[in-house]
Amino acid sequence: MEIERREIMKRVYISFLLLAALLMMPSFILAQTPVKGGTLTWGRGGDSVTLDLAQATDGESIKAGIQVLENLVIFKKDTMDVEPQLATSWEVSKDGLVWTFKLRKGVKFHDGTPFNANAVKVSFERVIDKNHPFYKYGTWRYPALGLGPVKEVKVIDDYTVALRTEKPYAPLVANLALWLCPILSPAAIEKYKEDIGRNPVGTGPFKFVKWIKDDQIILERNDDYRGQKPHLDRIILKAIPEVSARFMALQSGAVDIADDLDPDSIEMAKSNTNFKIIERPSVNVGYLAVNTKKPILSNKLVRQAISHAVDKQTIVKTIFRGLAIPAKNPYPPSIWGYNNKIVDYDYSVQKAKGLLAKAGYPNGFDIELWAMPVSRAYMPEPVKTAELIQAYLAAVGINAKIVRYEWGVYLDKTAKGEHDMCMLGWLGGNADPDNFLYGLLSSDNAKPPAANIAFWENAEFDKLVKDAQTVFDKAKRTQLYLRAQEIFHEEVPWVPLVHSTIVRVYNKKLHDVPLRPNGLNSFQMIWKEK
């Protein structure tokens, strides 16, 4: 009797469970098929400056602009590999000087005008040609990173365009995938003139609707978009400058995505089942540059000693709360050509002291350590980091004095080489090793005002990175970069500190949320549960 009753109860229990599972099933299945419609509200730290991305330098402009504008080529959804966007294919001439792009047909700008080779020509020439009638409509801030190497843009036919560079320049395709090289409607540029940045007209999945300064930008679905049309009706980008307020906005449901949260909020979000979180290694590096032109620091042994003295693991744990990885090379593992065979200088007070003694400084020395005045993803708490490094150096007998300047002055003085050691970082926008190695460590860039703020000059390293610019075979380029990183490791012009992790926190109602290592994505595929 007793057994029977138990058995019945068990059956009831099981059938109840089955029923519950059945009831939950449809919503589970439904949740996986994209729902059309809805508004995505996107909370971020600040407003955009301009939506003409060829003029943009700040992340907030780029985030919004890439929803509206498209390039010839673009990075893949979740990696930094390049794929076609408005181009369909491309080839390089034998001498490596002429890049010919075949363009997509039947694409229209949001104002209804057709996309063609002339649009590419106008969009590019206004940036690189001082005599172009549209040149004066903008402030072109980073030509060196984008279209700088291009000397001529030639229309071959309506759907073929050729770019000529002065020297063979292998990273060009990666440059073209950057936000700096968007294709805009020539008719719109002519119509809006200087105001094109407030009225962007591109070919992207979303159309620009309205911009209320310092408040919100409204975009809506481009129903004429080729291929997969966006699921969302609208995107509203809302500027919420205060980070706690931004997180509260996410908690209260006022926004669906909150960008650039602090480690504390991320920690809280992780324990909240209403949110989903994606983490990805970024394409940046935070580093401590050692000015190799200063007498004591010109000694390689001293620089190696400093490398042994700094405990990067602790920096990652305390400053970044685990949202970073310690760096051993000048660029992060998310970029190709990363030399993983290199073994980092381990944290060892003994080894550091030994090297210092060998270099002739058994009792250490006095030195200045410059701390950045602003926080960046690669250096969220520069002063605390500087204090940590100061303590590490003190442990091996090096007496570091922390020096601070206002940001503009800091950049200016470090570019002139007035520092002993200074902190800085780099975000490799185009995810090409050249961007880090040539840009920040070649002797070409070691003359004031310098980008190579270690003022390090090494003939072999120079030759490797310059050769790599002219080689178009990726495998061969990789070999050159692997060797360059070995030299960097041996010579220690910087102590590479960390590569930060990029995090996106969003409401669980959202699906198919992408995250590229540089944090810049089109939101075309996102859909929102009702």
Add this chain to the structure above:
Amino acid sequence: MAKFISRRLFHLIFILIGVSILVFLMLRLIPGDPAHLLVGEFASPADVARIREKLGLDRSYPYQYYIYVKNLLKGDMGVSVRSNVPVSQEVFVRFLATVELSIVAMLISSFIGIMAGVISSVRKYSIFDYCSMVMALAGISMPIFWLGLMLMYLFSVKWGILPMMGRYTMGLDHHVIAGLVILDSLLSGDLQLFFNSLKHLILPAFTLATIPMAIIARMTRSSMLEVMSKDYIRTARAKGLSYGAVIFRHALKNAFLPIITVIGLNFGLLLGGAVLTETIFSWPGLGRYVVDSLSARDYPAVQGCILFFAVIMVVVNLAVDILYFYLDPRLRIDGKG
């Protein structure tokens, strides 16, 4: 009266000249190269040099000032370095957002402040007096940042009664007429937007109102106490006037001059934008704009804003002085010239 106003407006010219020189020099004396800040740490030195030339920063200071004033006289405040948009446009839109917030904050702070001050003075040394004066002290000393975030957390996140930020719910359509959402929504008969924007104003306006409220309450109390001991109050009472009439018609009216001064001064300050409140509540106002512009060394934008503030301060002070004429009959006789 007209003579008085025109004389004050004439002074404005000299104030503006002084302010323009001061701001121009101070901006250039604080360290930081706008060109470098504009392009950031990722720009090549050649890019920086090109931008510096484009902004005219490679010219001498007197020449830069000459160009600045020349354009100013034509009504051109220059173009913002960061956004490439004329400064006058940038300032005006944000100013309207600030005006809306400031007016509501001043209404709240004046009403509550005066009420608390009057009651405190009438019930001197009572529990109410002690409580309200302690509250006033707390109001002055409480960090706005903390208060704003706490209010936001309680009213928006926890209880969900009030919206937490912005001027109105994202995506609502605001048909711009005058630029003030409350006014525009009434003019266009959009009641939904009207109540929506009113609700959005409550938290930021209250946060912004705390400090002026406290100052006004204390000023009202001390000014009332002084007046209440005057002979004419005793006379009024002896006449058999009702208590309320004595306080509001005789005492408060006479105590009003210093209160008006404080209100005017605070209103002027609020119109310059409240950085903290605007930042916490994502309010697209002028305060945030000035700070952002200053940290980017956006010379034309900062110069424009400060000149604008100078005009506002002068105008608000003038308005207060004109109010004096109406409030104080003695001034009308003595100060005719």
